[in-house]
Amino acid sequence: MKISKIISYVVLAVGLLSGVLWYLMNGGFSDLMTEAGATEARELPLAQSTELVSPLYNLSLAVIAVLLVVTIITIISGLIKNPSSLVKTLVGAGAFLVVVGISFALSKGKEVITRDGVVITEGTTRWVEAGIIAFYIFAAVAVGAMLVAGIKKSISN
Secondary structure, rough: OOHHHHHHHHHHHHHHHHHHHHHHHHHHHHHHHHOOOOOOHHHOOOOHHHHHHHHHHHHHHHHHHHHHHHHHHHHHHOOOOOOOHHHHHHHHHHHHHHHHOOOOHHOOOOOOOOOOOOOOOOOHHHHHHHHHHHHHHHHHHHHHHHHHHHHHHHHHH
């Protein structure tokens, strides 16, 4: 059996498991909220909400770890089978790092205190702003690439 077929089955199983867990967690929160007389999840006492979320959170971390390992193995095996794609992969990774670096250089951090009194550090807000700037850069490049491809296709027809 090919690895791509195995991965397809793993992805299908994870999708089904995610749906079941979402249903169970949603139903559990509804029951807890009814018992506590809460109208919003944030009104639940911390002890009640943690006893429901903790096992599901740990399971989701395990699922993410397994999928990350499978993804890395698939990528590495693909690069080993086709070494010429390694150069393209390194160029793409380098371009990604350049965009993130530019975004970080353009961002400005500022310490923020939330309504709850939680202090968000300057470094954290700077990374958040850098992520937003990088998103805008990548979105602009994607839209530009689609426009260029559309114009080339129109001209060639």
